[in-house]
Amino acid sequence: MGYPVILHLRGRRAVVVGGGKVAARKIRGLLEAGADVVMVAPEAEPELQALAAAGTIVWRIKTFAPSDLEGAFLVIAATNDDKVNEAVAQAAAPGQLLNVVDAPQRCDFHVPAVIRRGPLTIAVSTEGASPAVARRIRRELEDQYGEEYGPYLEFLQQARDIVLREVADPEGRKRLFQALAADSFRQSGRWGEEFSHLLAKEKERSSKKGRER
Template sequence: MRRGANPRRRARGGPRMNRKYPVMLDLRGRACVVVGGGAVALRKVEGLLECTESVRVVSPSIHPGLAALVQAGRVEYLARAYAPGDLRGVFLVVAATDDPDTNEAVWQEAEALGVLVNTVDDPPRCSFYVPAVVRRGALTLAISTDGKNCALAAALRRELEERFGPEYGPLLDLLGELRDRIRREERDPSRRKALAERLATAGLDRLVACEGLPAARRRAEELVAQRGATA
């Protein structure tokens, strides 16, 4: 298939063909562009900066928040309107202007070059959607409504923020550390899996929240030691 071809336009099938494939993109070292300079563009830039240091803004004028990021050297800024060719060598672009013609031009160039594109509030001109996100350290929870109702996604995000508190960040770091240790020490895959599931469901999150990470670590170490005693 030639670069830039759009297989979605040739796809055939039932309702399942309309489903989106959820992925987690590694944007480190990949060029990302936001076309637009308003409050919406600022939010998109802030989200991208959580994942990459390579963000460029293209707009004749920019929001004070964006100006501060430019001043701090965190964002590259082209102080002009979008022009064809701005997406060469780009991995991902967000079209966030209030001009439908500009957004359409960005979409067309992105499609031609095979660049991932999100056009704000215009689902048909998106090759990806940006979900509502809850982050707790390495834990990421994402909610998408396929662009049908962002308010519902935001409401669900607030529920998840209450359900999954800040304790999940250090807890996940602890579980990752123990996983590496168990993989080194336990040769039996089924026993490794059983212990990982036991650690994940042992209420360690409540221990972190109520008594702190050291208490959760002690309990986790006990569970790992019990595995050794019964081997």
């Protein structure tokens, strides 16, 4: 059983060997995470060619060589040639995170099916047993956690900063965080107005407690 983590890839080099549809899917995810992507492939999908032309990724138009992995934090072998994928696996250095498509036994990590709603990330993994099942569960969760969760969580981050700055009482903070996390608060849509009311109420409670001491 794997240990689930969220990797911070911003500014880190990710090398993807392959230029087909699978590589394109992997590269889209890496770009969303802010990785510096280097693609190694003699040919590539039009989508990937466009990304390279725009300077979004670096495309080394060549067959794979072990030197292509120098400086990589993360390596993905995503070709349809088992020999090339194995060569990538053999060339990966200790400490480089390796993923070989369709070869879970060769992987340091698996790429889950992912839902992103702003700061919210939901990942579903079957540890390579059935990516199709993971995708089905992801579709079900997409219906449950709609696009509104993005702006809602962005608001909560701002509200959290205010609570930590303006409410000293740990119990008061806890009450506010629980109130902001309630479905009824999210569904109201009047987040700013209701938060201001809750914050003022909590400050009054804290002030009253201080006068009684």
